[in-house]
Amino acid sequence: MPNIxxxxxxxxxxxxxxxxxxxxxxxxRGYVRKVEEAIASGDAKAAQEALKAAEPEIMRGVSKGVVHKNTGSRKVSRLSKRVAKLAK
Structure with a gap:
């Protein structure tokens, strides 16, 4: 225990x-989980909406210093790629 x-x-x-x-x-993590669940269910519209909500939340974490910049960008990129693949 500190004394000073x-x-x-x-x-x-x-x-x-x-x-x-x-x-x-x-x-x-909650926002990312919603995107993951939408992708797993195969609902492209729901996945797109969830991604739209998750992206600013991830970037807010980056700006607050909770997540590293590259980590945030990587998460958004990978999720975007999977949602786009689902939309095809």
Missing amino acids: ASAKKRTRTTAKREAINHSRKTRI
């Missing part, structure tokens, strides 16, 4: 940030 005031504050701050980042990551 600044170290105590740092542990409190870290715990808060950790909770916020965890919820953001969970939110992103």
Whole structure:
């Protein structure tokens, strides 16, 4: 346990940030899961709508620093590719 005031504050701050980042990551996973489920069901329209909702959420995670830029781009790219393949 920290004894110095600044170290105590740092542990409190870290715990808060950790909770916020965890919820953001969970939110992103939820949106991605909806796209995955739509793709699995074979519904191209639902998959397109889910992707439309998921893309800004993933990029919001990138801008907030929860997900690395390349990771976010890769996720969007792969999902887009699968949705496009489903639409054909």
